[in-house]
Amino acid sequence: MGVSKKISSGGFKGDLIPGLPEELAMECLVRVPFEFHSSMKHVSRSWKCVLSGLSFHKERIAFGKAESLLCLVQPLTCPPIIHGDDMMTDDSKKEEEEQGESHSHNIMIQQQQPRVTVTPLYGLSVYNATLDTWYRVAIPERVPLFCECVALQEAGKVLLIGGWDPETLQPVRDVFVLDFFAGEGSGRRWRRGKPMSAARSFFACASVGSTKVYVAGGHDDQKNALRSAEVYDVVKDEWTMLPPMAEGRDECHGFSMATDLGFCVLSGYGTETQGQFRSDGEIYDPISGSWSVIENVWPFPDLSPRGRTAASAAESAGDFRGCRLWCFIDSERQSQPRWEIEDGSMKWKVVMETIRLPVTTMTSVFAGSLSGQAVAMIGGGGEESGTMMTKITAEKNGGKWSHVNTPSGFSSLPFSYSSIYV
Structure with missing residues (x-):
């Protein structure tokens, strides 16, 4: 996948990287981790111009290199x-x-x-x-x-x-x-x-x-x-x-x-x-x-x-007007696996899908979503205590919870x- 030409002109003259075509130079720049972008802006005026533009960050997303x-x-x-x-x-x-x-x-x-x-x-x-x-x-x-x-x-x-x-x-x-x-x-x-x-x-x-x-x-x-x-x-x-x-x-x-x-x-x-x-x-x-x-x-x-609802990773198809949400519930709570509700105007719809947390009702939890995955911070109580972050992949079978290294x-x-x- 190549970097688009729309960000290669940037309003400056000269090579981004001497000896390399602009498109290849851009492919190098979009691969650099975000934490180094500050230092990169001091390399040259052309680099600062490119890295400060929104189009560069959009290109990182399109290229699959955004963090x-x-x-x-x-x-x-x-x-x-x-x-x-x-x-x-x-x-x-x-x-x-x-x-x-x-x-x-x-x-x-x-x-x-x-x-x-x-x-x-x-x-x-x-x-x-x-x-x-x-x-x-x-x-x-x-x-x-x-x-x-x-x-x-x-x-x-x-x-x-x-x-x-x-x-x-x-x-x-x-x-x-x-x-x-x-x-x-x-x-x-x-x-x-x-x-x-x-x-x-x-x-x-x-x-x-x-x-x-x-x-x-x-x-x-x-x-x-x-x-x-x-x-x-x-x-x-x-x-x-x-x-x-x-x-x-x-x-x-x-x-x-x-x-x-x-x-x-x-x-x-x-x-x-x-x-x-x-x-x-x-x-x-x-x-x-x-x-x-x-x-x-x-x-x-x-x-x-x-802390118990979040936008799901499901993409809305066609002319769907509404929001698709995950509803996080404790392992012992009774609930429907999925429900759909329309508003009084019959224009909007909310679709809610249940995701069960690996905790009991006695545990403090804050759940949300990140990059197509469900995430949860777990508080005290139960086997999963210790305020560890866990995440579940958005798969048809529900995926599996896994721990994320969380410093104290x-x-x-x-x-x-x-x-x-x-």
Whole structure:
């Protein structure tokens, strides 16, 4: 398979690699692991021009050389491990050390006075499934607790949205944008995006199309379930309010629909019914600018869809309008193997396929998907305890679970995740 000619011109003159035709030179460049792209940008202006373009990263995907990353927002259980070009400055290291000393001091006080609690620190961890490596991305500000992590593949960006302020424990409007492709260094550059219109946490969130992220529901600073929804355009750096949902939905889960750029908000609960998860959901249609209700899509009133549902690897054929999801359940829970539900408008459909986890109902689990595979972080309890990551291949017979090497510093259950190819 050859590299296409569309990225060989790049707006520069001269050979990419002296003595080699451009197409052959490009075949060499797309094979270099992502962690070395920072150094490669300093080789020449032509290399920097090529590697900084989105077309180069698309070519890596098409050529089968892109690396699959799983980004996890999780509590820090040990000092951050910094990877390659994410090394902090001396000042940031000093601040990190001071924070670490303060954190250790707080733990000592907690042991002496059990009533004193310590607010956990959250970070963005990355598992490179292609290279089977882990690292933590250095972020210039403290990551909000319980923030949502969402990726925009075509734009090469990962966003952290909302959550709680680490000090006040109040919902925030914050938006952090991590750009994997643009900028100096490795291309991993952080910036603050325009804040949401409303502070919220535990809300539905999903990337829809190439540049937009939808959010809906969650709760405010008074723990009231929210009906409001809005959409963020990462290119324009602006939010647009959407019509409110029919119901307030706290701890709901969001997904993009296969066609027409729809947005599905799954389950959640109301202000007066905390912990009793609704069986229905709502779907936003950007063409009509309205919401429709989809009934009986979530059959577990005692189980949150967060960390128990994920977009499946099945490709949508033809004019299928909806989303295909995996539903992860414990080995002892009763459930249908598969169900299909249409919304009230008869336009959208949700197809849910059950995947049984190799754990009992007493085990903490956070499950998701990565590169066509189902993945799960396993918490305490049962034979599979030890917070190991496991994965199952998407085969007709269900595949087999296998352990992934997970260092202790990355073994805590995440709150949210996203995946991206680089």
